[in-house]
Amino acid sequence: MTLTLDAPYVDSEISFDALRAELTGSLHTPDEPEYDALVSPWNLAVPMRPAAVVAVGTAEDVVAAVRFAGAHGFTAGVQATGHGAERSLAGHLLVLTRGLDEVTVHPEGWARVGAGVKWSQLVPVAARYGLAGVNGSTTDVGIVGYTTGGGVGPMARTHGINADRVRAFEVVTGDGVFRRVTPTEYPDLYFALRGGKGAAGIVTAIEFDLIRMPEFYGGAVYFDGADAAAVIDRWRGWADALPEQGTTSFVVFQLPPMPDVPPPLAGRMTLGVRFLWTGEPEEGARLLDELRAVAPVILDDAELRPYTEIDHVHADPVDPMPVVDPAILLNGFPAEAAQRLLAVAGHGSGSPQVLVEVRHLGGAYAREGQHPSAFSHRAARFSVLAVGMAVDEATAAGALAHADQVFAALADWDTGGVWPNFGIPHDAVSARRCYDEPTLARLREVVDTYDPQGVLQAGYYTRAAG
Template sequence: MTTTFDDTVDAGTAARTPFEELRQRLTGTLHTPDDPEYAVRASAWNLAVEMAPAAVVAVRTAEDVATTIRFAREHGCTVGVQATGHGAKSSLAGHLLVVTSGLDELVVHPEGWARVGAGVKWLRVIEAAAPYGLAPLNGSSSDVGVVGFTTGGGVGPMSRMHGIAADKVRAFDVVTGDGVARRVTPTEHPDLFLALRGGKGATAIVTAVELDLVEQATFYGGAIYFDGADAEGVIQRWRDWSARLPEVGSTSFALFQLPDLPGVPPPLVGRMTLAVRFLWVGDPAEGRALLDEIRGLAPVVLDDAGLRPYTEVDAVHADPVDPMPCTDPAMLLTDFPAEAAELLLAVAGPGSGSPQVLVEVRALGGAYARPPAHPDAFSHRAAGYSVLAVGIPGTGSSEHAQCLFSALSDWDTGGIWPNFGPPHDETTARRAYAPATLRRLAEVARTYDPDGVLQCGEYARLADAVTT
């Protein structure tokens, strides 16, 4: 039997909940559907996802989070959490959606670490760390929130060099589902420390995180673009080239079909192009020489690679910033041999009729694949590649993505990063976590959230249905 989440708020529970009582306890604000600010506060980054809680609590302090959770326990409600709204799922909103964007604390310590509030996006950390020659292990977009990215594991442009973002966590400040504020480190509540690094929001709401930074003032990289007609030859050479890339380099390729929108370079509009993304933290001359091997494969439509300050790291992936409706399923591969590349191009390449705006294949390995210093809940270090398909709802993009994934099924690991496939039912929970990890998350959730207040914790408890 497949367990699923209820996508709607229980109307009876909502009607009986004295929200005015909670409002009086908060330093932040509470918004119900009759409030003009409700829609803005509840809105996810992906405009195709509707978050419809009975109320939104825009917290200003960690005590606001604790107050909300304790109130929910008193009144039989569930609590969801959202900061930037990336990776949102309707069923994870809960009765009370805690919005943490007001937790905006940020302190960068020149000796190499930072304390970051749950509402902070990566861009602020990148800019604050830059004067010291430091950088965080941010995601491919600096517009994403630090905490959500890190608790999902956090695979970014420097993961091959330094591991995933969760590997750099020193400590969390959290409020668990029993309404208790806790500090979590490798020695204080080590079970929570494991669960929070990769377990997304299953066991607690994070109010702040402390993480190590790396010494990185500049990098060589960006993206170079080819016409779609040259995709087959470039991708086949990219396969061999990326396989021998030292760990100080990371790369992906992306098939683009970009509309005429503000910010889209004119040479890329209205055609299929192939972008080879590259980030190199070694000697810049060596990085340029390596990328020149790719540059020479075919005529370059647009060359946006060079020596850059780390504050320009978004140039590597050039992800959109403004909220938009999209479909964005993903998968992980064991390998990406020539046959897989041919199948991918047949389904999503030139002449295929693909509706996708983007199809990306990212090479993994290096420090990403190595075990962390402390056990965590991230289950996918053996994966060799990731695949992401981004489309527009109503264009057949979801159905097409499943055709693409079916074509690549011989190399499917069966897993998915929690950040690319937020767990929200039994199927997605099984894909996000190995059975033993899911059972561990369930154990931690039962310990710290015995009444099942945290909506994200529900997928951890689905481990009771998992069999090995």
């Protein structure tokens, strides 16, 4: 098929036949029935409309796609699960890595997975050996995308970020070269791939250390929204006093009556306190009892669990849906910040958000890893995430406008930064929020070295922030 692309720096009729013939996987253009399902991300509010999508089956397919893009003046984007999708990052050729599905767990404590693998595929395999990964708040996300954005999960205070646990990447850089990257092989790429999202290359596989954790104490305890002020006031001091074996967050929920929503939480505002304790279960239960005593508990889902039940901690939704989900980072969360937050997003505020989450950081999260990385936010002490529905333009605009009010209320403690996984760099402004200037400068050097033609769409925004 021949297609004329409408793009600012592409003006030619291009046939994809040569690339299609070279692939082990498949290539689909917008006129083909498979296209829509392949390009659709988890966030249904983000339309991805590349000129073609390449569903790769091997790392060699990625090489072929990137070289084809470079030869024809195209840009290339990448997607696996589509969490954190951003329309402008699709590029002309969207490389879909779901087919790279290798999962190998080594009983001595490390794993190798392909770029299309979700945590949900790794967790049960690792659990056979009493092992676990430093995964995110839901196992439904891809391991590679999560890790290249840093990888902050419900054990962050105990075990840090997953980017610090990476042994090696296999990656195709913008010059179309397949490389194996370790702390000693291409150390500049090793720096950039851990926190730099897709700016430095399209990862095809990753190898990283696991932790030994067959079980944990944790889950979430839920209160009525009317009791949020009292519970959060106690939570602030309680969280700050926690040993590093504990990681916690709270969330103000407004969940609709749906089959997957527990009846005590449906159709009302509630407050959930999430907690994961890696120490002795009895001590974890005793600590959480201090919060259970503050107000009546309407649902208690915290207990000793096998690690395969890790999703009980955050209880994030799995099914694709249309949302807007902006975030910020804070350097503190004093009583005044809690009061301001609840005034705009708490009981009686009229908030349209499905959830507003505050995560407590510090501990191992705050310490630099053994090797420098592009993750720039170790000093942040809290993260704040707002998630609203975006079923149409009006609801999306309303949710975003309200999120701006929430963040304005917390402006006195806003660091100005955001995790790359919560605010993927897609323009110069977002890139500057994701990275401090020294990190941006190092990322630009890597992009200029390994992608001199500017083939990778994600690298374009790193350059634009210069």
